[in-house]
Amino acid sequence: xxxxxxxxxxxxASSYVxxxxxxxxxxxxxxxxxxxxxxxxxVTLWEVRxxxxxxxxxxxxxxxxxxxxxxxxxxxxKAQLAPLNPPAWLGWMLPAGFGFGGLAAGMLTAAALFFVAxxxxxxxxxxxxxTGERLPPSYVxxxxxDAGNGKVLVSSLRYGRTMAVKIIGPINAPPAGRMxxxxxxxGGSPFAVGTVPVKGSAVVSLPDTSEKLFSTVGKLFITLExxxxxxxxxxxxxxxxxxxxxx
Numbered sequence: 442x443x444x445x446x447x448x449x450x451x452x453x454a455s456s457y458v459x460x461x462x463x464x465x466x467x468x469x470x471x472x473x474x475x476x477x478x479x480x481x482x483x484v485t486l487w488e489v490r491x492x493x494x495x496x497x498x499x500x501x502x503x504x505x506x507x508x509x510x511x512x513x514x515x516x517x518x519k520a521q522l523a524p525l526n527p528p529a530w531l532g533w534m535l536p537a538g539f540g541f542g543g544l545a546a547g548m549l550t551a552a553a554l555f556f557v558a559x560x561x562x563x564x565x566x567x568x569x570x571x572t573g574e575r576l577p578p579s580y581v582x583x584x585x586x587d588a589g590n591g592k593v594l595v596s597s598l599r600y601g602r603t604m605a606v607k608i609i610g611p612i613n614a615p616p617a618g619r620m621x622x623x624x625x626x627x628g629g630s631p632f633a634v635g636t637v638p639v640k641g642s643a644v645v646s647l648p649d650t651s652e653k654l655f656s657t658v659g660k661l662f663i664t665l666e667x668x669x670x671x672x673x674x675x676x677x678x679x680x681x682x683x684x685x686x687x688x
Contacts, residue, residue: 584682
């Protein structure tokens with residue numbers, strides 16, 4: 442199989458992140474991911490988008506009879522039910538003290554509703570996300586250092602009010618101050634989007650929808666500021682990149 446068709450790669454990446462890509466197909470995709478940076482970027486984009494969906498699902502603790510039924514069907518009578526461990530890509534999304542059992546039940550419930558009545562969760566434009574046909578309408582930015590190394594990936598759904606920020610390359614922690622993400626609209630003054638972590642990921646709340654905030658933004662950059670209350674950039678530019686629209 443030739444992995445050159447964009448739609449094929451999108452479908453494989455979405456299925457890989459969802460966990461529906463299994464067996465030999467998953468192993469082949471993992472080898473492809475290890476060799477190609479474009480495939481790694483696609484997987485990261487899908488992790489961010491599905492992560493935003495997971496964060497929108499309220500946790501729900503399943504009743505004890507659910508686990509008893511699972512144990513009865515899958516384990517020996519005296520075997521103990523092993524604790525569920527979240528996939529590695531979900532680790533950055535879990536708040537402190539958040540149990541994976543509640544997350545799993547919430548995601549299963551939401552997944553069922555998502556397939557039966559997807560418009561309860563997303564707009565009609567974003568339903569294609571379910572089948573892996575294409576990425577949902579979004580604003581995406583890949584910020585690099587002076588050498589062109591990818592450092593920060595940001596993403597927000599077109600009509601969303603949050604932006605996911607994920608560190609994808611090693612960053613040296615600044616001795617003081619905060620890293621602030623700025624959006625630079627065409628013909629306008631830069632405005633602050635939010636602070637950037639040194640490692641891991643964060644979700645930044647936006648004052649309006651991405652469509653209104655970023656429709657004229659062509660560039661994104663990160664500066665080092667004394668604090669996170671700066672209203673205009675003054676510190677040195679650490680990373681920068683384009684703001685892309687995915688329709």
